Amino acid sequence: MIKEKGILFILSGPSGVGKGTVRKALFDQSTDLRYSISMTTRDPREGEVDGVDYFFKSREEFERLIEQGQLIEHAEYVGNYYGTPKEYVEHTLEQGKDVFLEIEVQGALKVRENFPQGVFVFLIPPSLEELKDRIVSRGTETEEKVKNRLLAAKEEIEMMDAYDYVVVNDQVDSAVKKVQAIVASEHCKRERVSNQYKKALEADQS
Numbered sequence: 001m002i003k004e005k006g007i008l009f010i011l012s013g014p015s016g017v018g019k020g021t022v023r024k025a026l027f028d029q030s031t032d033l034r035y036s037i038s039m040t041t042r043d044p045r046e047g048e049v050d051g052v053d054y055f056f057k058s059r060e061e062f063e064r065l066i067e068q069g070q071l072i073e074h075a076e077y078v079g080n081y082y083g084t085p086k087e088y089v090e091h092t093l094e095q096g097k098d099v100f101l102e103i104e105v106q107g108a109l110k111v112r113e114n115f116p117q118g119v120f121v122f123l124i125p126p127s128l129e130e131l132k133d134r135i136v137s138r139g140t141e142t143e144e145k146v147k148n149r150l151l152a153a154k155e156e157i158e159m160m161d162a163y164d165y166v167v168v169n170d171q172v173d174s175a176v177k178k179v180q181a182i183v184a185s186e187h188c189k190r191e192r193v194s195n196q197y198k199k200a201l202e203a204d205q206s
């Protein structure tokens with residue numbers, strides 16, 4: 001029997017839109033998705049754990065990972081590197097398990113080059129004012145950084161058309177439900193495709 005590969009899901013969108021919040025709420029519920037933990041050079045925030053939230057690396061270590069081709073993509077974002085580990089993602093997909101990435105927009109566009117069959121989901125805020133409130137209320141950024149993140153957000157929102165799905169993060173619960181619906185729908189789609197494929201193989205043998 002042909003073993004089906006897992007599906008790669010990518011959740012992206014501007015900083016402060018709620019990617020981390022939606023992803024955590026999704027994984028708090030029962031799910032068959034595997035979350036790919038990213039590498040970063042940014043300092044851990046209070047309560048963050050190495051190997052759980054991120055793999056925290058020095059700039060030298062990160063640059064070595066890039067040189068060794070160990071990342072599917074990486075991006076420099078507001079002064080720090082972030083990247084997706086290649087081996088974990090490829091190995092997990094090969095085992096037939098779905099992988100979930102939560103990454104910023106530049107990185108997501110690079111993933112699309114290597115994984116055109118991935119499912120790209122763009123999370124948008126109900127409004128730009130609401131986005132600003134969320135970044136400010138999170139309290140992790142200086143005023144200067146809030147400005148930079150909002151400028152980046154405006155450019156990123158223009159990339160929305162390059163995605164397969166757009167989800168408005170008005171309420172966390174409803175955004176999670178929409179992401180779950182996308183996952184279910186993509187499974188049905190591939191099931192249909194693979195059934196057609198199996199039928200074609202059978203027809204070929206007879």
Ligand SMILES: Nc1nc2c(ncn2[C@@H]2O[C@H](COP(=O)(O)OP(=O)(O)O)[C@@H](O)[C@H]2O)c(=O)[nH]1
Pocket residue numbers: 013014015016019020038039042073074075077082083084085102103104105106107108
């Ligand atoms: N390109 C890329 N972006 C990532 C990766 N991991 C996390 N990010 C994104 O980097 C941005 C900054 O992340 P972080 O410093 O944790 O801040 P926050 O998500 O805005 O609270 C967010 O948009 C993340 O989604 C990754 O592996 N690759």
Ligand SMILES: Nc1ncnc2c1ncn2[C@@H]1O[C@H](COP(=O)(O)OP(=O)(O)O)[C@@H](O)[C@H]1O
Pocket residue numbers: 013014015016017018019020021022134135137138169170171172
């Ligand atoms: N649907 C929502 N409604 C209100 N606040 C939200 C919602 N989603 C996220 N937030 C809040 O917005 C802020 C930014 O969310 P976060 O998940 O850190 O964003 P991102 O990972 O996209 O940078 C956090 O304070 C979070 O609690």
